[in-house]
Amino acid sequence: MINSKAASIKAELISNKKAGSYHHMVFSVGELAAHCKPGNFVAIKVGGPTSAMVLRRAFAIYRASMRSDGMGLLELVVAPHGNGSKWLAAQEAGSVIDLIAPLGTSFGIPVQPVNALLVGGGYGSAPLFALAETLKQRGCRVDMVLGASTAAKIYAPLEGKRSVNSLTITTDDGSAGTLGRVSDVLGQLIKENEIDVIYSCGPMAMLQAITEISTAHDVVHQCSVEESMACGIGVCMTCVLPVEGDDGVVRMTRTCVDGPVMDGNKVLWSSSREIPDGVWGK
Amino acid sequence: MINSKAASIKAELISNKKAGSYHHMVFSVGELAAHCKPGNFVAIKVGGPTSAMVLRRAFAIYRASMRSDGMGLLELVVAPHGNGSKWLAAQEAGSVIDLIAPLGTSFGIPVQPVNALLVGGGYGSAPLFALAETLKQRGCRVDMVLGASTAAKIYAPLEGKRSVNSLTITTDDGSAGTLGRVSDVLGQLIKENEIDVIYSCGPMAMLQAITEISTAHDVVHQCSVEESMACGIGVCMTCVLPVEGDDGVVRMTRTCVDGPVMDGNKVLWSSSREIPDGVWGK
Amino acid sequence: MSINFSTSIAGRFFPTPIFTASGCAGSGKELSQFFPLTSLGAIVTKSIMIKPRSGRATPRMAETPSGMLNSIGLQGPGIDLFLENDIPWLRDQGARIIVSIAGESVEDYAVLARRLRSVQGISALEVNISCPNVENRGQVFACDPATAADAISAVRRNIGGELPIIAKLSPDVTDIVSIAKSVVDAGADGLALINTLLGMVIDTNSMLPKLSQKTGGLSGPAVRPVAVRAIYQVRAALPEIPIVGMGGVTSGRDAFELVLAGANAVSIGTATFGDPLAAMSITRELEEIVEARGFNNFSDAVGYAHRMEQV
């Protein structure tokens, strides 16, 4: 079911700052901020009143907080990519933005302290810092791996780095950290730090690679997936993935309401453009 | 043929001020300003890069001037009406606007001093003030009639008023000047001021009414017409009116290249949605 | 004093003329978080088939200028689970329900009609015939007057006398009026116009079609002029048939345009994706416009753009 706290509001953009290849954007969202959990996302209307873009864009919540003066803040990390995200990144403080939040599922927080490994690709690191803080408060050990094609695409603000026990960086071009992909360093980190659970967010191919490793090492894997979404609220059925349910049946499952955070080990990853065999209703 | 000076440029918006129901907007257009004559229009791209609006909007040139420092200014009077004009009127100084200018025909200026009556409806007064100045410089007597539905829709800036011998105002609701329409006061003004030529700009129904009066009084009538234009440069054939040519043949004639200024007495005004009989090619 | 904003389709009463479009509101659960479903004229449910269906592989959508493509492929739980879960829930909400059905053969439509004929609390059946007919080389039912009529007759014969049948037509045809006449002759009590247009987007990076199944259905404001034309043509040819109009409606102004063309009710599809509350704001705006134009009854505005021809 849709996130029971979801509401549609007009939010004022409080600040918009460039950070590497990304824009760090802060919105005033009032009480809504109190309902946002790590892993939830927002759906934003882009392009203004006479825009040719008819669909909202989804963005992971980087951080949500209630200030002592009662102001609720919502922060996003936006990569200017196509028309919609470029429009958003170009908005100036003071603009009023139409957004729906919070949407989707959130990362499951363990009741007992565990050793957690957080893995982010590109802007996929966004929801991991708030998650790291929460995990730390619960007494978890938190290690983090961030990967991207190049140094400017690693999003890792200073205050974020402070909340993790270790931070490993990989880049495809070697411009920062280790040359290679996050999956190249995972196996060792899992062993070294006796990881119980992996939390990940990033491109689908990365999530699939992590799932292979997590299965091999028999660790829990909660990942935040990213399928194209038309509505973000569960009514259009565009955002589905084949996911195994508690009853053992694999269904095409909406990632906007039953995700974006899903059990990576239950997802039938596939790079083909066909419904895998065995899916309910195929 | 298309105005031989027409060019497509990016112009900076220098100022945008509300004036009654209208916006007075000033653009920096460089040398182009020197080529703009009273009656010419500009075609402006509206809505920004991801806009659903694919067509330009036409605006009569209110004034064009070369400043002594070499800066060329182009001024428009914009009525926020539908999506395009509202977008334009909402632009702030510093914005860069894509415009094509100058386009279309201009008002014919008599070689000898004559008695001229300038008639404007709504924002149709825009091109008449620059025309009034030119006529004055040629030694003409210039009377002006401006009409609109209500006082706020009369556009008559102070400096504009100074350049005419008399100014008569009519409004449909009587909120300024005489209650009624411009056509109600024309007959008398023509007689009183021994008018030789009428210059007009405004809604098509007004131009038709003026043509009836100008024909009855046997005065020349140059009017600036306003048909829906898709291209503004003569390639689409959407903007046509039935107009009698020098050879006596009535053709569907493009108002963007053979207008907007036309000989009112040669236009076959018609409120029906049919091609009048006798038009070439019907 | 406020106007009479209700409408009726084949004898069924709806307090407002704004419906959801099939496939764009699921079975109402998600939208009910944003507004009470009773404030809709009716909810038209996602087209249901006999068996559970996985639909097509992703990517299933692509945004296009002022529109979008979708190729959901009729994912759904099948009629059994639908009747078990969705209908009782909707009834509990007090919503007016129009059930959309889809089949791959004439027999499918017959079976679905039989399953639905005695279900309580349904206002009408919308028959989505924009589906490939597996018995006829995958040709879409709605693309031929004869196969379109076959599907509708199958429903007519099996539905009993109670439930009105609304046939939903595809705009991807040479002559939509002939299809409309054919399904009305076959027993449709009303028409829904228009389904999506067949389109395609190619990803210029991968240099392959963006959707997994290549083609998809085009919807949204981009197609509104096609919807208005189809509704106008069918209204002119069949002055008495109730029409549920849809295609690119995002505002009260847009809904009013379809009403003037001849729609007795207007369904909201893609606009809901941009704004979950779209149906509500459109309802409000449409009522204001209808009143501002001087109509006392909504129904007087239906087809009003045809008035010059009636003289």
Next chain:
Amino acid sequence: MSINFSTSIAGRFFPTPIFTASGCAGSGKELSQFFPLTSLGAIVTKSIMIKPRSGRATPRMAETPSGMLNSIGLQGPGIDLFLENDIPWLRDQGARIIVSIAGESVEDYAVLARRLRSVQGISALEVNISCPNVENRGQVFACDPATAADAISAVRRNIGGELPIIAKLSPDVTDIVSIAKSVVDAGADGLALINTLLGMVIDTNSMLPKLSQKTGGLSGPAVRPVAVRAIYQVRAALPEIPIVGMGGVTSGRDAFELVLAGANAVSIGTATFGDPLAAMSITRELEEIVEARGFNNFSDAVGYAHRMEQV
């Protein structure tokens, strides 16, 4: 090193694959003020008929979301004045010329073909068959395989062996592939896809259709997904036939999308109204994209989105 950006249609050579679309560039005079016509692959002239023609009454256009409707009604001077004035002028410019013709009867097409067969300096004939056939209850030629073929055969029989014939098809049909095959069988050397879609806008103030003749042709980015689909389908069915693609192209990316679908050349229509220099920027951008994607020859990119099916 720059790529080979030329294309050929039925044996005729064009240095670049970007053309103007018929009816969207007049006969080139106005655009020549913005750029030399020689930098176009070809100029496709406004469809010309036998006699002078007033076209339809205004309003002739309405803007729509990401598109526009037009109902010009083929206003033009007739073939005599066209050959007297426009062709010599275009020849003087050194432009490559594709002449578009339109008729109201099969005989009209025959007459026009005979008038054009020996005219010097024309690269090809585009045959606009989206015209009402006065001999057949006003049904549009392009809407039926047989009448479409009749018009094309008439041109084929009368044109002689020299001039390639490009048949321009309407997307407003149930099955565009069958029309395409029919006109190719009738002698078309190439196809132009797509003409406008039939649409309507109702003015919600006057509550009447906005265009004087009610319906008009929908063009612009809104229809691009329909154009891509039509080109893809026809390219798949007829791998060897040259296709001139058009429909909503406003950028090099858009043009490339049509090329990947199967277009050997791309015509620019509505985009020119938004920007007189559109054809020039699209040419530049397309060349950059084709090169960036690693093609040495433009023609290797034509239909490249079909490559998975050819395996």
